[in-house]
Amino acid sequence: MAAGSAQVGPTAVDVIRTKRDGGRLSDAQIDWIVAAYTRGDVADEQMSALAMAILLRGMTAGEIARWTAAMIASGERLDLSGVARPTVDKHSTGGVGDKITLPLTPLVAACGAAVPQLSGRGLGHTGGTLDKLEAIPGWRAQLTNAQFVRQLRDIGAVVCAAGDHLAPADRKLYALRDVTATVEAIPLIASSIMSKKIAEGTEALVLDVKVGTGAFMSSVADARELARTMVDLGAAHDVRTVALLTDMSTPLGRTVGNAIEVAEAVEVLAGGGPADVVELTLTLAREMLDAAGLTDADPAAALRDGRAMDSWRAMIRAQGGDPSAPLPVAAEAELIRADRDGYVAAVDARTVGVAAWRLGAGRARKEDPVSAAAGVILHRRPGDAVRAGDPLLELRADTPDRIADVLPGIADAVRLTDQPPPDGDLVIERIG
Numbered sequence: 107m108a109a110g111s112a113q114v115g116p117t118a119v120d121v122i123r124t125k126r127d128g129g130r131l132s133d134a135q136i137d138w139i140v141a142a143y144t145r146g147d148v149a150d151e152q153m154s155a156l157a158m159a160i161l162l163r164g165m166t167a168g169e170i171a172r173w174t175a176a177m178i179a180s181g182e183r184l185d186l187s188g189v190a191r192p193t194v195d196k197h198s199t200g201g202v203g204d205k206i207t208l209p210l211t212p213l214v215a216a217c218g219a220a221v222p223q224l225s226g227r228g229l230g231h232t233g234g235t236l237d238k239l240e241a242i243p244g245w246r247a248q249l250t251n252a253q254f255v256r257q258l259r260d261i262g263a264v265v266c267a268a269g270d271h272l273a274p275a276d277r278k279l280y281a282l283r284d285v286t287a288t289v290e291a292i293p294l295i296a297s298s299i300m301s302k303k304i305a306e307g308t309e310a311l312v313l314d315v316k317v318g319t320g321a322f323m324s325s326v327a328d329a330r331e332l333a334r335t336m337v338d339l340g341a342a343h344d345v346r347t348v349a350l351l352t353d354m355s356t357p358l359g360r361t362v363g364n365a366i367e368v369a370e371a372v373e374v375l376a377g378g379g380p381a382d383v384v385e386l387t388l389t390l391a392r393e394m395l396d397a398a399g400l401t402d403a404d405p406a407a408a409l410r411d412g413r414a415m416d417s418w419r420a421m422i423r424a425q426g427g428d429p430s431a432p433l434p435v436a437a438e439a440e441l442i443r444a445d446r447d448g449y450v451a452a453v454d455a456r457t458v459g460v461a462a463w464r465l466g467a468g469r470a471r472k473e474d475p476v477s478a479a480a481g482v483i484l485h486r487r488p489g490d491a492v493r494a495g496d497p498l499l500e501l502r503a504d505t506p507d508r509i510a511d512v513l514p515g516i517a518d519a520v521r522l523t524d525q526p527p528p529d530g531d532l533v534i535e536r537i538g
């Protein structure tokens with residue numbers, strides 16, 4: 107609709123002006139602008155101006171709740187009432203090497219809950235769960251709503267792509283925020299994440315809010331505000347929601363990429379795997395099972411006795427994947443070695459995430475393909491002792507030019523010191 111055209115009710119210019127001047131948007135303004143933008147009746151430049159005004163001026167809790175409700179109402183809300191098990195999902199705000207959804211979803215299903223995980227693809231330096239699973243030969247991300255509900259009922263574990271009808275306002279707005287430097291607005295992040303999770307129909311939700319260089323919240327204070335906002339939104343929509351703030355200054359585990367992260371997730375399901383990945387998987391599983399009311403379940407036992415692995419195999423097979431098929435292996439590899447004796451004090455998550463992305467594991471634009479085999483392997487983690495010449499990192503790529511691109515500066519990702527660093531906590535805080 108043209109700016110300034112005569113009409114009854116809100117206009118985009120009025121809504122933008124209200125927020126630009128620090129005012130509170132009315133329910134009617136919010137309902138109208140979200141619906142009109144989704145229909146195409148509000149122009150991208152007007153929504154961009156509003157997103158920037160929201161970033162600069164903020165929103166009250168009431169405005170955020172109404173904005174989220176309007177985003178949910180822009181599409182369909184899935185009905186999971188036919189699933190007999192309690193439903194509970196997990197959402198991570200995105201981290202480097204964050205493959206936790208892969209072991210966690212079948213593990214929680216093996217303990218009696220149903221996990222309706224609608225996921226996305228990666229953009230930028232944090233990887234996407236669907237990209238990782240697509241490294242498994244035959245596995246497909248697209249399911250119809252009927253297939254999604256059937257798999258949830260039969261196996262209890264589904265990870266698939268969110269359909270176009272789920273919170274379409276968010277799909278449009280998120281793409282716009284990405285190109286207008288307005289992703290970072292806490293009201294917009296919280297409503298974006300929660301509108302999709304509430305529309306997905308889950309009864310309970312555990313949020314893993316990442317903090318550190320590899321996350322898009324680098325301060326605990328911002329992460330806490332985001333977590334609190336999302337927990338309150340869950341409560342307002344009758345979704346039992348808790349949030350953990352977890353450290354993302356170091357990549358999770360020893361792998362950052364697609365196939366190599368799947369392999370590491372399978373190690374965890376087989377009862378092994380890196381200690382931090384096991385710890386976070388079990389911590390989140392306990393939170394999810396508590397939120398689902400399954401307080402007697404023992405996820406550590408389900409990892410030990412093979413039930414979680416059986417559930418993983420069933421979940422992968424149900425979506426056409428072959429859980430026994432060999433995973434793709436990169437043609438090119440290069441080791442980065444220590445130039446002195448010492449201890450690993452830090453492995454910077456952001457530097458490693460950007461390197462994995464440039465090696466081919468991630469995409470710059472949403473239509474770009476990703477390499478299944480590319481990525482970075484951490485041969486040493488913080489706290490490990492090293493001798494000069496020991497391997498620190500391994501770069502993997504499909505072509506030598508990708509490795510050559512990443513080599514300058516990659517050694518700076520690992521900081522060596524004379525003394526071992528103090529132990530840091532993986533879980534920083536719980537909000538719920």
Ligand code: URA
Nearest residue numbers: 280294295296298299
């Ligand atoms: N992830 C989302 O789904 N939305 C945001 O706004 C940020 C991260």
